[in-house]
Amino acid sequence: MTEPLSGKPLLKRSLLLCFGLAVMALGVALSIKADLGTSPISSTPYVVSLISAISVGTATILINAFLLLGEVLIMRRQFHAVQFLQLAVVILFGWLIDLFLWALGGLTYADYGQQWLICIAGILILGIGVSFEVTANLIPLPGEGLILSLCTVLPIKFGSMKVIIDVSLVIVAVLLSFLFLGGLFGVREGTVAAAICVGLVAKSVNRVIRPLERRLTE
Template sequence: MPSYFLKRIFILLSGLTLLAFGVALSIRSSLGTSPISSLPYVYSYFIPLTIGTLTIFLHIIFILLQMLILGKDFQWIQWLQLIVGIVFGFMIDCMLWLTQSLHAENYTFQMLLCLAGCLLTAIGVIFQVKAKLIFLAGEGLYLAYASRFNVSYGTCKTYGDIILVTIAAISSYIALNEIVGIREGTIISAFLIGTLVKTLIAKFNFLDFKAQL
């Protein structure tokens, strides 16, 4: 059982690393961030905190919203999402540091970075699903809403991402008098990542294994 659990942790950490790398490439593309990172990216312009740190605070808000939605059905073990969020935030900052010399000098390279970011994010999501341990708080929020109000997860994620991007755009315009971090890459990410997950998830069935009794 310990070996099984360690394998699951390794898969989860690998997924978080890929997710963070995907976020970093999306940011370096300068074509707009993915919906889940749009708020931390925008707020980093006028709050003296890193994108990773702001991502951690966003996870706290997501968990509190889960508590509000689920009420007495909220399980305190779900606070483990915060630990995952802290690791994810740290990894985002690390990946942004590692890619700081990456500058997209033309639109073709920008689009390649954007698409690479989408691919890595999709694979990271698959690893997170295959780990079967704990989800990031954003996904946890969508799952909580879907469970509480009997709505499909896909619908919750679509509308949730739209709400995040809308809040980011409004916040950006109010604080900066312009909209930053939201461009065609954001829209591409919103549609492409989910499609890639559905298309590729069967390719990663080798990550499905049972505990040895």
């Protein structure tokens, strides 16, 4: 954000951010229930949850806390204290993921086609949530914050850096899965589909809700 906000604009952006996080969490939960592989950003937390028996939401919070620490180490004196609010954002996000996983506990599938239907729904919903989270333009999740931090010190554009971080998280998930679980878990064809399509969905939704950005500052 280019300037501080207060009053109504801050409240509007905060509510939009919370809405975006809730929609994103629902998308993540659906991706997990589809059992075709989670989105890249959730692949490592999901595998960690299988290894440690902690919830996916808790694993998401812990891993994002490490990503936030990475931001601090990269930015050093340029890291502003207000950015520690990213931790509050990811705590809410992790809690919402666990809430939706609980709410969707009875969701099952009978065949591979139904798995894909659930997976596609998760991708669409996750993309919509990302669009609202970005439109809020308030406090990013640590994963996004780390990408922004790296882009300030390296001559790499945001999109390219996001691909690097996403691929790195998937590689970590694959390694952890084979080392501790004896096979591949959490990374499948659905992970590839999410990597390709979530951003495209978010961009399409952004075109529709772009007028909302102006109203957020009124």
